[in-house]
Amino acid sequence: xxxxxxTKWGGPDDLELLTLPDPVAAPGQVVLKVLAAGVxxxxxxxxxxxxxxxxxxxxxxxxxxxxxxxxxxxxxxxLAVGDRVAGICNVGGFAEQVAVDAAKCMKIPVGLDQNVAxxxxxxxxxSWHALQDRAALRPGETLLVLGAAGGxxxxxxxxxxxxxxxxxxxxxxxxxxxxxTAHGAxxxxxxxxxxxRAGVKRTCGAGPDVIFDPVGGDFSEPAFxxxxxxxxxxxxxFAGGDIPAIPLNLTLLKGASLVGVFWGAYTQRxxxxxxxxxxxxxxxxxxxxxxxxxxxxxxLEDTPMALKDMAARLVTGKIxxxx
Numbered sequence: 001x002x003x004x005x006x007t008k009w010g011g012p013d014d015l016e017l018l019t020l021p022d023p024v025a026a027p028g029q030v031v032l033k034v035l036a037a038g039v040x041x042x043x044x045x046x047x048x049x050x051x052x053x054x055x056x057x058x059x060x061x062x063x064x065x066x067x068x069x070x071x072x073x074x075x076x077x078x079l080a081v082g083d084r085v086a087g088i089c090n091v092g093g094f095a096e097q098v099a100v101d102a103a104k105c106m107k108i109p110v111g112l113d114q115n116v117a118x119x120x121x122x123x124x125x126x127s128w129h130a131l132q133d134r135a136a137l138r139p140g141e142t143l144l145v146l147g148a149a150g151g152x153x154x155x156x157x158x159x160x161x162x163x164x165x166x167x168x169x170x171x172x173x174x175x176x177x178x179x180x181t182a183h184g185a186x187x188x189x190x191x192x193x194x195x196x197r198a199g200v201k202r203t204c205g206a207g208p209d210v211i212f213d214p215v216g217g218d219f220s221e222p223a224f225x226x227x228x229x230x231x232x233x234x235x236x237x238f239a240g241g242d243i244p245a246i247p248l249n250l251t252l253l254k255g256a257s258l259v260g261v262f263w264g265a266y267t268q269r270x271x272x273x274x275x276x277x278x279x280x281x282x283x284x285x286x287x288x289x290x291x292x293x294x295x296x297x298x299x300l301e302d303t304p305m306a307l308k309d310m311a312a313r314l315v316t317g318k319i320x321x322x323x
Contacts, residue, residue: 001020001021001022001023001095001096001097002017002019002020002095003017003018003060004060004061004094004095004300004304005018005059005060006015006059006060007057007075009048009049009057010059010320011047011311012303012305012311013304014047014088015303015304015307018299022097023097023099024099025076025099026099026103027073028074028076028099028103028262029073029076029099029101029102030069030071030072030073030076030079030085030087030102031070031083031098032068032069032097032098032099032100033070033091033097034066034067034095034096034097034098034308035063035084035114035118035322035323036066036119036321037062037093037095037118037320038064038065038093038119038121038123038318039150039298039307039310039315039318039319039320039321040063040310041150041214041237042063042237043061043063043307043310044307044309044311046061047061047307050078052264053091055083055091060092060093060094060095061093061094061095062091062092062095062098062321063090063091063141064089064118064121064122065098065118066084066085066117066118067084067085068082068083069081069084069085070097073209077236078102078104081109083107084108084114085107086108087100087101087105088100088104088105088122094303094321095323096323103272106278106279111244112286115292115294115297115322116285116292118320119151119292119294119318120282120285120292121278123152124159124196124281124290124292125278125281126152126155126261127155127156128159128264128278128280128281130185130261131156131163131275133273134232135212135259136232138163138164138165138166138209139163140164140166141165141209142168142207142208143160143165143167143209143211144170144200144202144204144210144211144216145157145167145168145169145170145185146182146212146215146219146223147170147293147313148169148188148213149169149172149176149177149317150214150315150316150317151287151315151319152214152237154180154183154195154317155292156181157169157180157184157279158184158290158292160184160212161184161185162290167180167186167187168186168188168189168200168203168208169181169185169187169188169189170189171188171189171190171193172190172313173190173192175318177189188203189202189203196219196223197222198256200223201226204226206229207227207229207231208226208228209230209231210231211232211234212234213236214236214239215238216237216240216241216244217242217244218244218261220233220235220244221244221247222249224256229254229256231254232256232257232259233254233257233259234261235261243271244311292318293316293318294318294319295315295317296315296319297321299321300322300323303321312319
């Protein structure tokens with residue numbers, strides 16, 4: 001099989017397209033023919049050795065896939081050869097085949113596009129876990145989404161809207177703001193044209209009840225300074241590059257909470273809860289309540305370009321690699 005391999009720590013241009021032996025299904029695993037692999041910001045970090053998960057070199061990046069079952073390992077009962085499934089592999093996705101733990105795979109229902117299926121587990125799974133479990137977002141509350149046109153951001157816009165919240169989407173261009181409006185945002189802030197705090201005051205009144213923050217960097221502290229009483233600031237990630245140092249006295253003054261969201265640990269520690277959440281999200285997609293955007297697909301050999309686009313924050317919605 002062909003695969004995109006990280007043989008040394010570095011950037012996307014350091015990745016190599018190699019021919020490797022086909023994977024073998026160990027007990028409890030299935031081997032998938034990869035039809036689509038979701039591209040996520042952690043893929044940019046993991047090849048630089050900057051992510052929480054640090055695989056041994058060499059490895060194949062790519063954390064989520066949709067594919068067709070080619071081989072079934074011993075002990076696997078709920079999947080069969082020929083099934084279309086979506087699965088979490090953590091690494092290994094940017095390849096023509098991948099071995100995945102069967103417990104981390106779920107069948108793709110009829111009517112769900114494989115490219116969409118490949119891109120919902122991490123982005124929509126993260127946003128679902130953040131808003132449902134960690135923030136306990138309630139109907140009528142105001143949700144401020146930073147980086148709202150990206151994969152997890154746009155998912156948060158859609159899920160928050162489906163949960164009955166008022167959505168304020170913050171993004172870096174007018175086109176991205178328009179995209180957020182098309183996906184359900186009630187108000188937008190272009191934070192390259194307007195000061196973020198001024199935009200929050202304009203759109204959120206006394207402040208947002210929940211802040212969804214996958215950006216970090218220079219935006220976290222001003223956002224948290226604008227949070228409403230008893231607000232919950234969800235720490236999703238640091239796509240802006242820097243990990244902010246927020247003065248803890250702000251939590252006291254606002255009666256507010258900083259809430260960590262670690263999707264990977266959640267899937268490991270609470271797999272049944274995660275699976276139930278994905279199943280409900282899929283129902284919402286099939287019912288039209290959620291409309292995931294796959295804005296672009298890339299061939300396997302173009303995976304480095306996909307990662308560079310992700311790193312440069314040129315991506316709207318989800319992008320996928322299609323081997």
